[in-house]
Amino acid sequence: MSNASIRYGARIRKMNAAVKREKQALYKCEVCGKMSVKRISTSIWRCRHCNTTYAGGAYSMTTTAGEAAKSLVQSLSRQ
């Protein structure tokens, strides 16, 4: 195995880990304001608190609120 393919394999594992983390992440609900929106199936997200259903990206919320929530989660996890 060449050095190039070793680096490529490491990058793929890192990407898979990031996707897995996003699929499990909770996002802020625009209706009730709680961090309770969870992916329930491909492109479908639901708030566990008020049952509002959102159509979003396959692996992460693509709305402005979703992006804001994601950056909040990332900043919290860095602390």
Ligand SMILES: [Zn+2]
């Ligand atoms: Zn809600």
